[in-house]
Amino acid sequence: MSRMKTAGIVAFIITLVMFICLPAFAADDWKAAIGQRTWSFPRDHGAHPEFRTEWWYFTGNLRDGAGNRYGYQLTFFRQGVRLKPADPKNPWSLRDLYPAHFAVTDVSNDKFHFAEQITRSGPGLSGAAADGMNVWNLGWSAKMKGDTLHLQAAHEGMALSLVLKPRKPLILQGATGLSRKGPGHGQASYYYSFTDLATRGTIRTADSQMPVAVEGVSWFDQEFGSNVLSKDQVGWDWFSIHLSDGRDLMLFFLRKKDGTVEKESSGTLVESDGKSRHLKRSEINAEVLGTWKSPKSSGTYPNRWRVRIPAAGLDLELAPLVAAQELITAGSTGVTYWEGAVGGKGTSAGRQVTCEGYVEMTGYAGSLGGLF
């Protein structure tokens, strides 16, 4: 971990500044997420270069044959710098930056490791196809072949190789895929998810010598937009939860500087049969029951929640499977955030359920306002 830290400090300025400065590049020319979008898959699994920011986000909860639990996160970002490269014939000529994050949580050993990369396309080093999901960053990749998704990543000791198969159809988040993030014009993203992906493959943690066979469930989000966050928003809390009764729940809360929660925050509940419904902010009641202070960033994060959605008959208590699942990504996106595997239990439509999933919390160690 200390290696990560050194590398991070070394390149700290690179990317922090890079992201801060991005709006300087004629942000107005980037297409904003305004109005209904006519979705077309598999084309829309691919890149949308007319938008400034885009990501392909995989998280998952896995178990090996011995019952050991693991979590993983593999995220590919595309951050537009200019709409047209200065020298289109030269592949190094800069248009987009490609940061990527990869993390593995080894629950039974209480360990968490992450890695980050930032690249430009160069001669085929990184990129995202426009006609379908084929996104790669040096040796890390996510590719869709037929109806399965293939993930590959390796860094020093840790590695994963997974095949993901949707058990439910994809969900368009927000209003038919337009997910509002604030009241401003264009302050929104296009957002869809595969909430329930049957997952198989192998995983190697930084501490284990050999890859182990694992299976479990993954969640995939793709989101793209331009200038999504406003300056008064400091960060967000995002939940993706699989319930043992087959329901999946997504929630996000945008936190404002004044301590209030953006009223555009919302959620989606996916039933076991794949039907989904949008959850408005007013339908969701989330309560923080405890906090954890990061010894590295000194950020204080919530680490226990009670989530109640009376209209859906949901009452859940959630907690991280490992407390320290913080990513200090000074060498790629410059953002420090907590993203980790969580578990819990509660009631769903009157029945006792267990649940597992992922929680992402940003803006607890430095504000994100205006970054995305």
Add this chain to the structure above:
Amino acid sequence: MRTVTRSFLRYLYRRRSLSLLQLLGIACGVAAVIGMALSAQSALSSFSQAVEFLRGKSSHTLERLAGPMDEAILQDLVGDPAVASFAPVVERRLKLANGDLVRLLGIDPFLDRAIRPEISRAPFAGRSGGEREDSLAFLTDERAVLLEENLARELGLAKGSMLNTLRGRLKVIGIFSNPSGEPLILMDIAHAQKLLELPGKIDHVDLILTDESGFVSRWQEGYRIQSKRQRQETFGAMVGAFRLNLEALSLMALFVSVFLIYNTAMFAVVSRRRDAGILRSLGASRTEVAMAFLTEIALFGILGGLLGSIFGYLLSLALTEIIGGTISSLYFFLRPTPMAWSWWIPAAGIIVGLGASLLGSLLPLLELTRVDPVLTLRGRSGNRESRRWAWFVALAGVFILVVSIIVLAFFSKQIYVAYIGVFGFLFGLSLLTGVIMVLAEPLLRRLLGGVGKLPGRIAAGNIIQNLGRTGVAVAAFMVALSLSIGLGSMIGSFRESLIWWMGSQLRGDMYISNASDMEVPENFYEEIRSIPGIGGVDTYRKVPVLYRGRTVHVAGIKADVLQRFARFGWVAGGDEHWEAVKKGDVIVSESFARSFAAGPGSEITLEGSAGPVRLRIEGVFYDYSTEHGLIMMDRETYIGLYGDRTINSIAVFINPVEPRRKQILDDVRGRALSRGLPAFTREQFHSNILEVFDSTFAVTRSMRVIAIVIAFFGITGALMTLFIERQRDFGILRALGFSTGQVAGMTLLEAIGMGIVSFVLSSGVGTLLAILLIRVINLRSFNWTIFYYPDWQPYAITAATALAASVGAALYPIWKVHRTYPQMQIREE
């Protein structure tokens, strides 16, 4: 014993000007050694630091056997399981508007993060949110560069300034510091490719590998993979000869210095024989006297060593810069950082000063303790005795000479052994000085008598009478002057050989681009070739390759053009060799032939891009362009071997009968400059090479000066000891009626006489030394033949030095004579 020692120390104070001179003599000797050793070390370590800094944390480097590679291979590196990190680099030299060549690194700051964290951080350092416009300028502005801070300071540029280069104006968007001190220009890889017209090309990839053998097995064919260790070895081989040269100079400094200190110490003992005799007759024991001497000598050694180490440190500051200049013109632009002061420096100085002093005093002390006190009371040893001593010393000298010649003849393959042989040779000859002086006495008497009548003859007599001291002084002076003549003649011969070589090989009317890191576009070559009136255009491409584990160079040339226009100096045979070269044979330099014992008819195997290729050696030519060995082949053969079409420079030959010679050359020059390529006439090109040559020998030349300075102190000290000691003789001369002017003249003639003897001896010894340096040392270290060209200049310079030093040395005694002579009495009787 304390009394005895104290009496000695009081003497030092009484003779403080002499003591000071002795101290300075030792200090100068120590300074020369320390200065040379320190600067050699700091220059070489700066060099390796600069090389290491450029390669960063990479464990290996991947490059084509020759020329740049296609950037598409990076995709294969991404997929290779042995590669933990990789960073592509475009690395060339850029000519600035002021003529300096500076290394330009084209990098991708993202991929470079793992390899060169300091460099990769530089493009974004200091760019806070307040300066949003230019925070990505490194990646988005295609003229944006970062400058190394010393270079920026030298050019007077700051952030926001424009940097003028032969490839246009570049915008300085920031300054960064390079711990190795090498001037650098940093540019984004995309922009560097565009600036240097290298689309899709990279020069090498720096790698961090987790599995070396696996990687090598996959990438062996057509690539060169160098590990960090191999890189250091290559580096070591590259500067090996240069390092040797510096070490030799340090050794030479040590030799001259030890000789001088030895002399000084010897004087201290010899000139005090009488005092020792008095003390002995007063009841002091041998041990007491010896201890008193040792204390005195140790005091000199320690103080002189201390002082010398400070002088030496200051000297190293100047020498480091000179050596840096040499490395810059030979290998790599470098600004070496002088060594920091450390307490090891005075420690080393004291060891040298003390060691040499004790060595010098050993023999006279032994003699002194054995001798009867009554005899020593006479002061100086008698004439007959000193003559006998001279023969004894000469015998030892002959023995050393014989041993040295045997060493040089049979064991000189080892360069260090060869050096020892040369020094031994020099030392042996120096021991013959006394005898030669004895034998030359009549000649000297006639010569000085002719100039100065009676005082002249007395002066000659004095020199021989005091052989114990004059012999040693002359020997020391002779060694220093010989070094000056030897080094001077060797450099002069080398320079003449180089001029001859340029005249035979570099006969183009115009040369376009001359640095091996620069390139001439192929279409430009075609363009020039098609100009009417041009007889031929030779392309030159030189790359380093590994041959039998050692770095040699391969050059691609146009054999048909050289056949018509050049007149190579062949070790054997003549221009008929070109026919075979046109058909695919190669010719090799003398240095290659000697290093690998390869001659005409033998075959060499080179690793080509499609596997090993056997090539036949057709001929061997004289060459001074690289000491590592040069394999020259036709351009077609070269391209077939490596698939590399790069051209480093071209030579344009005008038809001999062409009347519009000047217009055509102007046209060629204009076209070259419009492409940002430097163009030189043959004369300019030759003088550039000579400039590099001269700068290579700048250190050697400074060493010559230092040797002379040391010698000056040596001879001055010797003369002063003589004169001070001989005040009583002056009393006798006065009693005999000699005038002040006559005594002053005699003193001067005595000094000049010693100077003449030293010079005459050094002319012979220096010439022998030059021949040894050329035939043994150069041949061994560089594997090339230098032709001995006799030149009067080194002799003239040395003669002038000898005269100036001896006159200078006589000035103080003469002044003293003028001041005290009228009151002098024969006090002793």
